[in-house]
Amino acid sequence: MKFGGSCLQSREGLLRMTDLVRSEPRPLVIVLSALKRTRILDRATAARLSQRPERIVGNTLSRMLELGYLERVGAGRSTAYRLSGRVYEMLGSKVSYFRDRGLSRRRMRALIMEVVGELGQLSAEECQELCGVTPAEAAQLFATLVEEGQLRREGDAWVMAASAL
Numbered sequence: 001m002k003f004g005g006s007c008l009q010s011r012e013g014l015l016r017m018t019d020l021v022r023s024e025p026r027p028l029v030i031v032l033s034a035l036k037r038t039r040i041l042d043r044a045t046a047a048r049l050s051q052r053p054e055r056i057v058g059n060t061l062s063r064m065l066e067l068g069y070l071e072r073v074g075a076g077r078s079t080a081y082r083l084s085g086r087v088y089e090m091l092g093s094k095v096s097y098f099r100d101r102g103l104s105r106r107r108m109r110a111l112i113m114e115v116v117g118e119l120g121q122l123s124a125e126e127c128q129e130l131c132g133v134t135p136a137e138a139a140q141l142f143a144t145l146v147e148e149g150q151l152r153r154e155g156d157a158w159v160m161a162a163s164a165l
Helices: 025-038 043-050 054-066 085-090 094-101 105-119 124-131 135-147
Strands: 002-004 007-009 014-016 070-073 080-083 151-154 157-160
Touching: 025 043, 025 054, 025 080, 043 054, 054 070, 054 080, 080 094, 085 094, 105 124, 105 135, 105 151, 105 157, 124 135, 135 151, 135 157
Parallel strands: none
Antiparallel strands: 002 007, 007 014, 070 080, 151 157
16 A cells, blocks of 8 residues: 555555545544554554544545445444455555455454364463454353353463364
């Protein structure tokens, strides 16, 4: 991705800031720059980085969402944003979108089962590293696999359940 000056440049054209926000361009530049680095951004962080009130940054994010330049991740207070597949496509990076979007819960569970099958066990910390999730998300993934009868807890790690062998 190439971000430069006042626009996001693609092979097919430019997404001009004026197309998005005419009155407050600074939050837009900050949002695009941060998304280039982090791939995901919440409203509070965008406000802090752009040194603008959350209300103004929220308007910018909403407008970018309406125009299809961002996608919402999560809901409520944990809502975050990432660049949309449309933006990646405009930049000629369709595959990067899927990489940056991350693994689905289904794929994470399959990956956990594959690793437990190969290594014999998996700790919560290893799960977090493997799937790129928080401790709470790792616990939720393990709980689902235990509930499905695929894993069981053994000490500080999870191992294959007898029913899954």
